Amino acid sequence: MRRILVLLNERAGTVVDRGPEAVTAALAALGEGGRAVDIRMLPPKAMPAAIAEGARSSHDALVVGGGDGSVNLAASALAGTGKVLGVLPFGTMNLFARDLRMPADIEGAVTALQAATPQAVDLATLDGRPFHSLSGIGFFSQMARAREETRGHPLGRFLGVAWAALKALRRTGKFRFEVALDGRREIVDAFAVLVTNNRFGVDWRRPRLDEGLLEVHIAEDASTLGLARAGADLVTGGWRDNPGIRSTTAREVTISHVRRRAWTATDGELIRADVPLHYGVAPKSLTVLMAPPEEAPAPAVRPAEAEA
Incomplete structure (x- = not known):
């Protein structure tokens, strides 16, 4: 370059x-x-x-x-x-x-x-529009809305995010929708749905960016305690140990709702989208600069070993 x-x-x-x-x-x-x-x-x-x-x-x-x-x-x-x-x-x-x-x-x-060196990675799509990381409805769209309202929070960016999360939890309610995963349909009651481009680990990092998969996380426990715990787990990465959140993978996801339009939070931005929402994968459609992995520190050599 x-x-x-x-x-x-x-x-x-x-x-x-x-x-x-x-x-x-x-x-x-x-x-x-x-x-x-x-x-x-x-x-x-x-x-x-x-x-x-x-x-x-x-x-x-x-x-x-x-x-x-x-x-x-x-x-x-x-x-x-x-x-x-x-x-x-x-x-x-x-x-x-x-x-x-x-x-x-x-x-x-x-x-x-x-x-860094060039590497081809996947993008996901929402109604044909690419996104690089995640898209959510329910709690996540409310989180994006609250974040915009608290932008420039006097206590700083990170406390602003925490305050936005509290506002989002107060506004979020349970809703019913139909989800189709690679054509398999079911009716779901949930307060949040998150669709990710490839699979995130518990540290909110993806081991691979070219799996060609979507992962869908459905938060179903809408009790006050369950809502607070699920919101915290989704933010901190502890969702895989939460029985109120189930996760599955697919290559095509369609979310239908009684409303004609729905707010989605896609890569952190609030978007008003037509329903049904159609998610897909665009395998290796983007070339990025990928930094080399960090090298593990070399083991220390004891003096006796060095002399040998």
């Missing part, structure tokens, strides 16, 4: 915390080795157009610094083009960036990008 375009959301958490000048200075290291790097700091409203333009440009790679929503726009724009996407973890959750082995600190992320 000789020509790299870097698009940064000027309101992303890392940019705000570190300052635009410090972030730009750290990213200049991407130009080592003769690469041409074009770094642009943009307001949030300008990101969609800049990403679309970057996908059509002559650059070899597009690197996006923002939250999961900004990365979703870039993944959608680059899907199927063969152009390479790099991700800087500048948001709150940074699910996709973590799976690409990007460190949270800007200097570490730049070093990881310098050593």
Whole structure:
């Protein structure tokens, strides 16, 4: 890769915390080795157009610094083009960036990008629109709605997320829907449904990004205690030990409801979608910069062994 375009959301958490000048200075290291790097700091409203333009440009790679929503726009724009996407973890959750082995600190992320290699990964789709990590209804859409209401919380981003979760729990009720998993249909009463692109581990990391699978998590216990526990488990990654949440895999998922439209939280962004919701998989449709795995530290050599 000789020509790299870097698009940064000027309101992303890392940019705000570190300052635009410090972030730009750290990213200049991407130009080592003769690469041409074009770094642009943009307001949030300008990101969609800049990403679309970057996908059509002559650059070899597009690197996006923002939250999961900004990365979703870039993944959608680059899907199927063969152009390479790099991700800087500048948001709150940074699910996709973590799976690409990007460190949270800007200097570490730049070093990881310098050593990264292109790799083809899956995208999931909702009604044909790609997403890189997850999409949810019920509690998850309420969580996204509450997060928007608490954006800029005076106690900081992470306490803001916790407050949003409490608001979402208060608003969430049980609903009935029909779900079809690879054509197998059933009626379900639940307060939340989460569809993920490939399978997440309990640490909210995916061992593989190219399984060609969706995983569906259905939270069915709608008691006050069950709701609170399930919400906490889904946020912290403890859902696999929760008897009120069941999980299954499929390649095609359809969710039907009596309402004509439903709020979905897809890669952290709130979307109003027509019902039924159709989920699918686009195998290896996106090329990303994947950092090498961390090397395990070499075992210490005792003096006696060294002399031998």
